[in-house]
Amino acid sequence: MREIVLDGADGVPGLVRALRDALDGTGPAVLPLSARDPRLGELRARLAPGEPAEPGTAVVVATSGSTGEAKGALLSAAALTASATATHTRLGGAGRWLLALPAQHVAGVQVIVRSLLAGYEPVVAGGGQTFAEAARTLAASPRYTSLVPTQLSRLLTADLPALRSFDAVLLGGAVTPQPLLTRAREAGVNVVTTYGMTETAGGCVYDGVPLDGVDVRIEAGLVELAGPVLASGYRLDPAATAKAFAGGWFRTTDLGVLHTDGTLEVLGRADSVINTGGVKVAPAAVEAVLTAQPGVAEACVVDLPSDEWGQLVAAAVVPAGEPPRVQDLLDAVRAALGAPAVPKLLRLADTLPVRGPGKVDRAAVRELLGR
Template identity: 60%
Template structure:
């Protein structure tokens, strides 16, 4: 689609006197089948919401959030259901102009239009944005098939600038199996969850053009790249919490005026992420304010503990969360994926973490799991793990 086709996008072109309704679209086996609907949503002529692929319960939960029987709010052209990583999922109301502004700013930061590899679900904003950026750049994305080697997908891409978006778990997997395929991209955007510094360093040592992205559905996807906001985006930190502003913002939450008023105020979105800005204005995100484990009066960031646990030779992956504790208020609990042939235990992992982050951060409860489950966005399902594992300590 030519770039000019998007000019003037920013809201519905339909009369405000005619109520609009959503007809949620099931995620198709071939994401390219959604291109006509995405184009119509970005032109402001037909709203779009994509249901996640997966268990029927997850699909019905998303449909319940969308409530298609109710008229759609003014100015919304895409409604994207969040993963619910910090509670129940929400329907985020995105005007076409916000998605357009995000895609345009991304292409400007990366150096211009290119060929995109779609490796994420289109029901999540990161995957949906691959379709939108491709339309804006006048290209068709290449879809990574289920179980397809990354090398094979890259071979199907046109010989021009190449981009893709991944979550950290995918980056780690491809670094282990196909680092040469990652080097074929002019930019590998990594976001959706915190990325360990060690993983980033490893990717850069492999000459992978990795770009860390920070953002969320409410900002039409990543809006801060490598700590620096995209064009038009503003960042501030208030009482330790990151707040964002600019043309990429959603207008609010589907059928949730109270939630909208609490999160969107005065042109700013309150993210509920903890962060700091250095003297040059570069943002560092320290994790969710909601996820902080307060143990013995000390705040512990689960992401920091997870990163240290992954560095242990007996651990492949980890998820950290808090448990109620009569003595400490909360105790740090960890679920780890053992390395092949290893049997990590608290006796080994507690001192490993304590030496690097201090005693309060050392897990007091440990579970061994086969793999870290993810939400439909690719984020680790921290709450799901916490609910699934038993209270017994390993």
């Protein structure tokens, strides 16, 4: 297995070449890693880049490890190609892609794969080149890019004309606050929300609708996914593979609802539900209320230990412009969700800590609020 260590935009051309060879079978499987990842040594030890990859593997992508140890998802050329092809079909045809995400994560890998299938190399933002500058070098449409919500929020202010120039802006990696999504679409940005994970070769449900070939079901309240985009398992971890993959389905840890029109609504992670005084509170629901209030850009809700409540609801809120009144935010949550969901601790913060491709680092938020 070939290890590619990236340092920002540096090294992306080498990864592009390695992925091209892995996809057509002329080269070994690829393990993309980041030189800036504090887990680099740990990932090398766990994923053994010097050892051969499991048969049929084109890329091993490290998961972000949001709940415990990170794992390496085994993605075949067929899974990556199925995902990229279905994406182009949904968007209206193959096109040119701007890579604005870390290339070692699955969303970055897929931007490269889609580009290669379209017959191009991706244009890379970074390395001294701003998003707008990189966008201007992109050839004629269709033009696509993939972002996380934090990037979208910043670019709406800094580079709105560049965002508008794309035929589609895929948005994933984290829950998107509805006000941000509304703001972007009203500004003329064609945002397509995506849901998926490393184990599904990236986003496999767009704007709530599964991509061609992808099946979705709800079992015991949890979202399960199937189709040609699935990974074959986890690198050197048969126990984790058996637990997550069974009968052609991947069992997520996300709570969800399938509506009668076939669209999927993701309600948040099952392992993040807060049990406060015997009442279960979904952080995603509280976050949705908070981010809908005037003066709120982002919010993260976590649990903190409490002798009285077992767990108490705590929130970090990033203001948008003039800071909102904390009491107004608490009153809004009470009116929408009831008293048990009201944060017993709410602090304003300049930013929310992030990890991986742009997901909010809930452990870091918990540490911040617990000080």
